[in-house]
Each structure stands twice: as structure tokens, then as C-alpha cells.
Amino acid sequence: MKYLLRTLLLSAGFIALSSAAETAENMLVEMTMIQNNTALMQAAVEDGRERGQLCFRCHGEDGNSKRDYIPNLASQNALYLFTQFEHFADGTRKDYVMSKLAGHLSKDDRIAIAVYFSQSEVNKRPQPVDANVKGEQLYRSMCFACHGNEGHGNQQYPRIAGQPYEYLESTLLKFLHKDPERKNSPMSAVIQNLNEKQLKEVAAYVAHME
Incomplete structure (x- = not known):
């Protein structure tokens, strides 16, 4: 199973490029090919289930995290997840x-795992805070774009819909306080004029979105 996805991609006409030549556009083509081909999609999901064993310990076998400070990976866009793997690497x-x-x-691991989690559904979970109108207003004015x-x-x-409140709050405060882990994110500039209370209101609203 480990090499099935790559074999199917090659047989479908996708020519693998060297890592130096691979661009976001190339990856978009590959991901689109996988998602539009039943055999490729099935192979990717099966590979992802096999290769993602270490991910399951924190993010859950179905991509719904086991702890509220850990993000869900379920239903994330596959290309977005792949890109984040690249950024961590x-x-x-x-x-x-x-x-x-x-x-x-x-x-190949990154592709398969990204596709696998993208196909999982987000499970609604209890949140420690209620959503409020102020949080919705802030989201509609800034975040939806x-x-x-x-x-x-x-x-x-x-x-971000349905992520654990604890994770959302912690991440937004890291952006606000320019935590080194998040220094390259454009979010720091987006929220620079908001205070902690406002960010917590946004986090509460987003946590209850589906």
C-alpha cells in the first residue's frame, strides 16, 4: 500500500518533479488530480490512514483532536494541510x-495524510464558553474575507469552524503577543488593533461554528 498512490499518479499521467522545482501550482494540480479520481482518492485515504499513525495520538484517528489545546485536522483543505507540513519541515x-x-x-506521506484528514468530518464538541453577538460582529467584519x-x-x-475554544484562544493570543512560533503569520498584522477580550469573543464565536 505504501507506494500505491505514487504508482497510480504516475500511471494517470502526473510526472513527479524534483523538490526544487515543485511549486504550489504543481501541488494544486496533483491534489486536484487525486480528488477528481476515485481510485487515487481511495489509495490516498488508505495510505493516509496507514502513514498517519503518529498523528492519531494527538489529533485523533478521525482528525478530531483528543485535547482542547490541540487543533482538529478533520475537514481541513488537503492542500492547506500539505503546505503546513512543509512549513513545519x-x-x-x-x-x-x-x-x-x-x-x-x-x-508522499504528507500528501496521503493531508488527503486522509481532509475527508474526515468535524465532530461537534462541548465548548467552555458561549458564543456572543460581539464575537460574530468581529468575525463578520474581519475574519470572513x-x-x-x-x-x-x-x-x-x-x-477554523468548530475548533476547540482553548486552541483558538491560545493561538489568537500568540498572534497578538507576537509569539516566535507564529512570527511569520499575517494574522499578527490583521489583529493588531484588537485586545484580548475581543479575541476571546471571536474565539468563542468560531468555536461554535459548524
Whole structure:
């Protein structure tokens, strides 16, 4: 099973390029080919289930995280997830666990795992806070442009709807306080005029989105 996805891609006409020549556009073509081909999609999901065993310990076998400080991967856009693996591997993003793990994943591993989690559904979970109108107003005025009206994101921006409140709050405060782990994110500039209370209101609203 380990090499089935690559074999099917090659037989479908996708020519693998060297890592130096691979661009976001190339990956978009490959991901689109996988998602539009039943055999490729099935192979990717099966490969992802096999290759993602270490991910399951924190993010859950179905991509719904086991702890509220850990993000869900379920229903994330596959290309977005693949790109984040790349960022952890090359140091653009930093996290003690993910940076080490991503560095040991091959390109095929990253593709398969990203596709696998993208096909899982987000499970609604209890949240420790209620959503409020102020949070919705802030989301509708600032966040929807990138993350979408429903918070489902796209190839460039993550799905944030239904993430654990604790994770959302912590991440937004890291952006606000320019935490080194998040220093390369455009979010720091986006929220620079908001205070902690406002960010917590946004986090509460997003956590209850579906």
C-alpha cells in the first residue's frame, strides 16, 4: 500500500518533479488530480490512514483532536494541510512536536495524510464558553474575507469552524503577543488593533461554528 498512490499518479499521467522545482501550482494540480479520481482518492485515504499513525495520538484517528489545546485536522483543505507540513519541515512554522515529525515525513506521506484528514468530518464538541453577538460582529467584519462566511477556509487559509475554544484562544493570543512560533503569520498584522477580550469573543464565536 505504501507506494500505491505514487504508482497510480504516475500511471494517470502526473510526472513527479524534483523538490526544487515543485511549486504550489504543481501541488494544486496533483491534489486536484487525486480528488477528481476515485481510485487515487481511495489509495490516498488508505495510505493516509496507514502513514498517519503518529498523528492519531494527538489529533485523533478521525482528525478530531483528543485535547482542547490541540487543533482538529478533520475537514481541513488537503492542500492547506500539505503546505503546513512543509512549513513545519522547513522551519517557517515552529512547534516542538510538529517540527520534528514533519521532518521525518516524505512528500508522499504528507500528501496521503493531508488527503486522509481532509475527508474526515468535524465532530461537534462541548465548548467552555458561549458564543456572543460581539464575537460574530468581529468575525463578520474581519475574519470572513480569508476564512469564509462559514469558517471553512480554503487552500490558503485554514478551516477554523468548530475548533476547540482553548486552541483558538491560545493561538489568537500568540498572534497578538507576537509569539516566535507564529512570527511569520499575517494574522499578527490583521489583529493588531484588537485586545484580548475581543479575541476571546471571536474565539468563542468560531468555536461554535459548524
